[in-house]
Amino acid sequence: MELNRRISLLVTTLSGKLISLLSFVLGVNVAQGATATQSSTWRGVYTADRAVDGNTGKIFFRDTCTHTACNNQNPYWTVNLGRTHNINSLTIHNPDQARGRLHDVKIEVFATDPATGGGAGAQLCATIGSTPVASATSTTLTCTTGTKGQYIRISKSNLQPTHFNFFCDALLLCEVEVDATPAVNCPMGFERNQDSCYYFADDFVESWFTARLACQTMGADLAVIESQDENNFIKGRLATIAGSNKWSFYAGLHKLNDQMTWKWIDPKAVTGVPSGPPNTASAFSDWRSGQGSDTQASHCLAFDRPNTNAVFQWYDERCSNNGRYVCEVSPTFPTSPCGKCAK
Ligand SMILES: [Ca+2]
Secondary structure, three states, rough: OOOOHHOOOOOOOOHHHHHHHHHHHHOOOOOOEEEEEOOOHHHHOOOOHHHHHHHOOOOOOOOOEEEOOOOOOOOOOEEEEEEEEEEEEEEEEEOOOOOOOOEEEEEEOOOOOHHHHHHHEEEEEEEEOOOOOOOEEEEEEOOOOOOOOEEEEEEEEEOOOEEEEEEOOEEOOOOOEEEEOOOOOOOOOOOEEOOOEEEEEEEEEEEEHHHHHHHHHHOOEEEOOHHHHHHHHHHHHHHHOOOOOOOOOOEEEOOOOOOOOOEEOOOOOOOEOOOOOOOOOOOOOOOOOOOOOOOOOOEEEEEEEOOOOOOEEEEEEOOOOOEEEEEEEEOOEOOOOOOOOOO
């Protein structure tokens, strides 16, 4: 491959990964390209998908807008985001031909398809009152905090009488953008903390490698700990689960072949985890006294404690030793093979 092309491909790949990572951190328009449906379609051509095609232009007869049928008294438009999201806000691009038609609107979020019985679990995101939104403007509606689901429905009521043959009150949308971040529904047997799910394997003991395979079998991987909060959550749960047993639990940190560098199994996690104490580096660690710094064959992280009255901390364990283990799955981890399968 020619060098320029290689560089270009590398830049494209990296920027794609960056955008994908940023989208999880910042929240972006997750509706574009999603599956959309509506209660009816005016003249059969102003279809629901036109509000998620990425064209936010508001000129009705030139850009790509939706329009429900004139005889539809309770029109609605629904988008399926494909998986559960924490919904922050919606931006509606209202056509120049709206002429007072964007009024009495209710935006609701559902865990399951409202068209097939999911309507009972509606969460109200936001409303537009009887005063219409101005034509050819964009309006952003912030959802009630904690709004979460896979389906968003925009429905309209209190339709006004038809003024002319060609002007009926209906639901018209040039584009709907949804600012949201993916959420994860924990698989059976997993416990939630923040936006991750954890499986505390306390009934089997395995080597670090077999423990990792066991996690992967469930679409997860050994836990990657990126913050003090996450570390405290796991330590707290381990204290409860272990009780008076002298157990240790593997997590997803291991030492590279240089016998010095500790590395999380998730490449996106913080790098450069400092070796044992004193922990003066900026990266996060929680080594037990005397741990994390030897150059021997102790290459895998286990949560352990010197006695059952002590708190769990990080211990550098020989990877071939048997231990219990903690698995994790989140919207972004593991990246393969099944990190995005969990719903
Ligand atoms: Ca459009």
